[in-house]
Amino acid sequence: xxxxxxxxxxxxxxxxxGATLDLAALDADAHPASGGKRSTDEARLKDLGATLxxxxxxxxxxxxxxxxxxxxxxxxxxxxxxVRRVFSQVSPLGVRAHAFAVPAGSETRHDxxxxxxxQTPPRGEIAIFNRSHYEDxxxxxxxxxxxxxxxxxxxxxxxxxxxxxxxxxxxxxKLFLHLSYEEQGExxxxxLATREKQWKLQASDIADRAHWKTFRRAWERAIEATSTDAxxxxxxxxxxxxxxxxxxxxxxxxxxxxxxxxxxPATLPPDTxxx
Ligand code: AMP
Ligand code: MG
Numbered sequence: 124x125x126x127x128x129x130x131x132x133x134x135x136x137x138x139x140x141g142a143t144l145d146l147a148a149l150d151a152d153a154h155p156a157s158g159g160k161r162s163t164d165e166a167r168l169k170d171l172g173a174t175l176x177x178x179x180x181x182x183x184x185x186x187x188x189x190x191x192x193x194x195x196x197x198x199x200x201x202x203x204x205x206v207r208r209v210f211s212q213v214s215p216l217g218v219r220a221h222a223f224a225v226p227a228g229s230e231t232r233h234d235x236x237x238x239x240x241x242q243t244p245p246r247g248e249i250a251i252f253n254r255s256h257y258e259d260x261x262x263x264x265x266x267x268x269x270x271x272x273x274x275x276x277x278x279x280x281x282x283x284x285x286x287x288x289x290x291x292x293x294x295x296x297k298l299f300l301h302l303s304y305e306e307q308g309e310x311x312x313x314x315l316a317t318r319e320k321q322w323k324l325q326a327s328d329i330a331d332r333a334h335w336k337t338f339r340r341a342w343e344r345a346i347e348a349t350s351t352d353a354x355x356x357x358x359x360x361x362x363x364x365x366x367x368x369x370x371x372x373x374x375x376x377x378x379x380x381x382x383x384x385x386x387x388p389a390t391l392p393p394d395t396x397x398x
Pocket of ligand 1: 222223254
């Protein structure tokens, strides 16, 4: 699939402002970005990777706009994988990924957006958030880290914060990698059994899995409250790693291309003599 065709199919996965979200009703095995054939999908993903690299070059040359990609999803939904694979052809000069862990040290003594704002992209760059300020409403409400009215206020602060970023020249795109409970079980068992992956598995992952539905509800609530025209959320079916990457790549390329960034004009006349 390509161009406009792909985008229409992906639009159905954008959470419309004010809409309710029922993740259980969405198929984590869906392939919305697929053209139907594995070989053409593979060629498409390669093309998109190259296009993304090219568009990022324009973004960098322009220094006018910034792009913030927020990646969220349950454990093992593929946030690390997206960072590694979708951006493999983008110059490290222009993209920065940041993983947010449990707040520690001075982070805990500031407001929840303090550490987040510090990692937002400067103009000319792409920032990828592997987890984000959304943990401060989702984990915070599931584990009762802050009272419910404060969670509600935080959701409003998030809307205003993201609107401010957009108003000041940042494109904000938020993706929820949507994994099924069964597929998460497979992946966590695989982590347990694979030497290179064991370090990733923690007791808290198993504990969180026991609260799957509570987390899902908290995610629905957070996404519903914060999907705006300025900073939209998309649900990305993530049971297939490859199809997940394809959809993320399509969305990134679309949102970057929509900026219509041109290279800045030459600074020297073309007949400049270079000795
Ligand atoms: P991982 O991304 O698997 O390395 O795990 C990071 C852990 O930090 C996850 O369990 C997150 O839920 C947790 N985390 C990240 N940000 C926050 C936050 N703001 N509040 C509470 N927990 C958080
Ligand atoms: Mg983890």
